Amino acid sequence: MENAKNSLREILGAEADLDALEKTGEPLDLLAETLGNMQRCRKVRIWLVDNSGIDALVPPAVFHGLLSIRELNTVETANRDLDVKVTRINESRNEEDPVNTANFNSILREMYRDLAALNDTLNKEFPSLVLGPEISGDMLDRCESYTASIRSLDLRGVGFLLTGWKVASIEKSFQLMFPKSAGAHPLRKNLRRVELELAFYRRCLEVNIKWAPVGMDLFRVIREDRLRLVLGNLEEMGNAVWNVVYNGLRLKKSLNLIGVRFEDSRTLFDDSLVSLPAI
Numbered sequence: 001m002e003n004a005k006n007s008l009r010e011i012l013g014a015e016a017d018l019d020a021l022e023k024t025g026e027p028l029d030l031l032a033e034t035l036g037n038m039q040r041c042r043k044v045r046i047w048l049v050d051n052s053g054i055d056a057l058v059p060p061a062v063f064h065g066l067l068s069i070r071e072l073n074t075v076e077t078a079n080r081d082l083d084v085k086v087t088r089i090n091e092s093r094n095e096e097d098p099v100n101t102a103n104f105n106s107i108l109r110e111m112y113r114d115l116a117a118l119n120d121t122l123n124k125e126f127p128s129l130v131l132g133p134e135i136s137g138d139m140l141d142r143c144e145s146y147t148a149s150i151r152s153l154d155l156r157g158v159g160f161l162l163t164g165w166k167v168a169s170i171e172k173s174f175q176l177m178f179p180k181s182a183g184a185h186p187l188r189k190n191l192r193r194v195e196l197e198l199a200f201y202r203r204c205l206e207v208n209i210k211w212a213p214v215g216m217d218l219f220r221v222i223r224e225d226r227l228r229l230v231l232g233n234l235e236e237m238g239n240a241v242w243n244v245v246y247n248g249l250r251l252k253k254s255l256n257l258i259g260v261r262f263e264d265s266r267t268l269f270d271d272s273l274v275s276l277p278a279i
Contacts, residue, residue, distance in 0.1 A: 004028035011035045012258070013277040024253035031254050034247040038260070038268055039276055040240040044233050045269050052230045053217035054111075056104070056237065056269050062213045063103055064095040069210065071110045072103075098264035101245050107214070108238045112231065114207045115218075119227050121200060129222070130183035130190070131197055136219045137205045139177060140198065146174050147195050150188055160188060244268060 005018050008028060012035070022028060041056070048054040058066075067073040067090040075087045089103075099107075122129075129135075131143075149170055153163040160167050171187045184190050201222075208218040221227050245262060248255055259274040260267050267273045 004032050007032035008035070011039065011276055013275070017257075020257055021254045024257070026251050026254045028254075030247055031251055034244050034251060034255070035258075035276065037240040037243045037247075038274075041237055041244070041268050042271070042276065044237040044240070047233055048230065048237070049215070051224070051226055051233075052221050053215040054211070054230070054234075055215045057266055058099050058104065058107060058214055060096050060098055063099045063107070064090070064093065064097075065213055066107065067093075069110065072106050098266065101241060101262045101265045101268070104265035105238065105241060108234060108241070111211055111214075111216075112234045112238065114210065115227065115231055115234070118200075118204060118207060119231055121203070122227065126197065126200065128183070129197060130193065131178055131181050131201075132225065133223055134178050134181055135201055135222060137201075137208060140201055140205060142177070143174070143194075143198055144202075146170050146187065147191060147198065150191055151195075154188075241265075241268065 005022075005028060008016060008018055008021070008031065011032060018028075021031065045056045048056070073089050075089065150167055153167050153170075154160060155163060167188055171185070174187050175185050178184055184194050187194060201219075204218050204222060208216055211218075221230055244260075248260070248262060264273075
């Protein structure tokens, strides 16, 4: 018991009312473990903000906008006859309602799925990205116009024999965009590789637009080669949140005293709502 109290003092600070927590009759050692998972959530949140722009503090209005994503908006439940009932969250939720932990887990799950699919493609099809260190979303349209132009100048039977001067001009412009991407130059010789890579970046742009409301900066992640690390941190956050919620079934009184409310996921992450001074 004393060890649990010491842990709670370290997590909550010296001013914490441990007597009130003890009077709940709930296990203080489990409470310390649960608050430790909340600390993990907050540390991962800081890492994700700093390295990917993703912020777990999703405002209610932002979540309401994300309900345009079918996977976030629909909940399917089956009855005993295996008939499936589809419930749409946006039909029963007000825009100002807080984002509960179930909502938040849905966001994490869908975001992880999208990024894991990109990471799988990256691992299977692109041992290295020739444009990766310099790419950004606003470059894609110009890059695709360059590759399409060069493709059209490759004349059947004679190649670039009659159009070489036009191709050279395009290649020069392309090289100015990617001065450090030596593996992409000259463009005519690396055209297919660059086209495939641009198709991958187009998918990245779609994912980035989908999750832009929560701050995602996927092209920064790609440039800094941190996609795998972002996935690992999202997984760690998801596990920590699950542990908090699961343990919370036995800690309803003590978590309520501390200010943790599962109907508002921000209480897991925001020190202004629930202070954890040890972080």
